[in-house]
Amino acid sequence: MKKMKFTWILFVSATFLILQSCATEEFESEVLEKDLEIEDTDDKRPEVSRSNSNLIIEWSDMLLELDRQATGMRPNATARALAYIHLATYETVVVNMNGYTSNSARLDGLTINRAPRNIDPLIALNACYARVLDHFIYNVPENSSRAIRGLEVRKERELSSRLSRRLVQDSKRWGQYIASTIIDYSKTDIAAEEQILAPQPTSYEPPVGAGFWTYSAAQERALFPYWSEVRTFVISPEETTSVPPVDQYSAAPESGYYQQMLEVYDVSTKAAAENNDDLWIAEFWSDDVEGLMMSPPGRQISIASQIIDEYNLDLQESLVLLLKLGFSLNDAAVSTWDDKYKYMVMRPNVYIQEYINADYQTNLFKFIYWPNPSFPGYPSGHSSFASAAAGLFIDLVGDATDFTDNSHKGTTEFLGTPRQFASFSEMAEENAFSRIPLGVHIRMDCTEGLRLGYEISNAVNALNLSDNNSL
Template sequence: MKITIRHFSVFVVFAAVIFLFNACNPDNNTEPSPYDLVADQDAEVTQAWIGLFLEIDRYSKGYRPGPSARALAYINFAAYEACIKGMPGFKSLRELYPDLNLPAAVQKDDYHWPSVLNAVYATLFQKFFPSDAFLDGYADEYLFRIVELQQTFSETYREKVGGTIYQRSEDLGTAVANAVWDWSGEDSFGHNAYLNPNPSSYTPPTGPGLWQPTPPDYTPALFPSWGKVRTFTITAADKLANQPLTFSQLQTSPFYAQALAVRNAVDNLKFNEEWIAQFWSDDYPGLTFGPATRWISITSQVLEKENANLETALYTYAKVSIALNDATIAAFHSKYTYNVERPVSYINRVIDSDWQPATASTPAFPAYPSGHATMGAAAAEVLSHIFGYSYGMTDESHKGRQEFLGMPRAFASFYEMAEENALSRIYLGVHYQMDADEGLRMGFDIGRKVNEMPFK
């Protein structure tokens, strides 16, 4: 077939039109969006919001230990889920929770993931921490800080990505946050529990060796129903600790021996032991953040040390927070199942009526197992799974504090940190050795359950 010059010219023009149409059609554009992958973003927005959480938790009211862990879990779960479209190596967990009606990103649309996250954090911080969730005198400052941080990132991101992508991203983050908050509201035992941490309707059981409020202030039971709060992954069987030692006041009994060991430890503290006790305490609102949030502080230090990208930060915070949430629930379920009295009660009645623990007051709930130990072990197992079982670090959570012995301490592994954290409660005089041992066992098991969740 002979092709004339005229036919050839028409063909060239037609081909050029097709090329230009395809080039201008976004559906046929193969150039990836600069915001496609969460892993390509730095973790600045997440680290800033988590840093603010560390401050808020210090001055929150009715939040330690359980509600802090729960808030962290819901916030970091929402952050992870909101960005899952941009994390191709990870899976959504939404199918694990049939009652959760979670919106999803539109596959063909572009999103700026830091803008999505800024909306998630701002929305949930405002919902979890209204004005009545703070100690007196701190609400105005931290409610302003929440709005200020949101606006700072909003202005930066809107200018960077333009109004269309920014607004789409903000809308997604807000929608996911609201859906997670609605889901939180379906958990009657956990939702807004900070409003009534010491319910007057609860009366502790009485009997030999059973917990009763402790001196000097005899605070009523704290969160006696926390064991009924919704978990993310553990089952009812996972929530129950092994049986504690049989109660006895006989001087030849193992129970007496453990109480005597607590008395002797507190009365003969060396400097390093006192340092350990104060370093890990995190018991007092207004002084430090709580014991669950302490492990988020540790997580943040690791992520900063590793210069982790946004994807790694979201994954790590979600897993650690879920582990802390479930560990706290398990510890409190077991505490109020066994109702083991605190060392101060036993020692004052059986061994030494004038003895006092090394801390101003004993936590207002039963002893067994140790919540610090359970939370610490769960977090340590998750962190070890992500960063390695021989990962060494120096914990600077309380660096520069003068009110207590908070100088940084170095550790060869997360397990070593968890074990020292558990031991610290014996040095303070608020736990028996069995509390620490069983808390560690439970916590490590819970951490392994979280590691088995289908994140990937």
């Protein structure tokens, strides 16, 4: 009898606890639903504020550290990754941005569901950044995913204060959904997906001809020789102007070609001997060395992040700038590599060693055991990336500036002391022609790369993000 009474008491107690728990959960659910219903009755979505660009800067810092450590991506796969990363971040928040629309109707094959009304843009953006960085920046140290997750958790904790659990979870799911959608969209570009797995394909053999570029034993194979087939976002290689080299290959000392090679030899050897400003410029803009420096396209993200901070750009302005910058860098890589493997212009050190000084080495050689990047010289990729970015900066804030590039501030492994510029066009020009004292490009490579990059940035500047028929 006592046992039955005790069992009954336990049953009653357990039933009470279950009912109490259910009541509590129902109450919490009602509170969350009430909060959401209140937000749903407001036709105006929460707008982004000026202070919120700090989240972008923090994630950009993470991106640049991953970019520095990544192997086998630069520069082409990196430029492509930056386009998709910033397409995803833009699409995550565009529903909260005044006057801007999704790219889903601009980009063939991209479909995005309608966003729920109750989304906190910063929580969603934070979740999106974590997902796309973990996917698109590959060949990084094993602890990179943990670092990404650590930043995501820390920022979520900061941003979710005083927000309902339901709102936080819905916002995270939206950011993750957009990230997954953009990742899936990127995989439909089969040409790129195949090439990032085999950036130096054995199927490619460079054509043979007088003055033609070819790879050395140290370089193994040509890098990204089929990159012209990769998806573009605004302007394709067929739509850009392809300008043949102004000087054709010649071994004659009086020829323009020889004189361009001689300039590289004179400037680069003097820079090394005197440790002068030209060497500072060469190393400051190099960005060739994996594990030590960020990539050339990544460098433009570093500059953009500094512009966001210096010019106090709000979240909306920042997302638009980075979207356009990603598009511009991607399209610059595709058109530049199309021309590189069309014109097959050789690198200076090969010519100089044959006709000027057999013992010549570039100023890059002390950092990398092979003397040149593993692809033809004309046009210069650094130069096209420089102007593909500078054209956007100029369109946004004007050319005149008092800008100091702190991308390598504090470094001791190379000459990375910050440099100051009075205009963004001056900065782009210095970046472009820094390849001469480094010893890896002749002048016409840099001139054409600079021209091509501005052609691409002009097309991107004309992109009307408020009109789905803008392309």
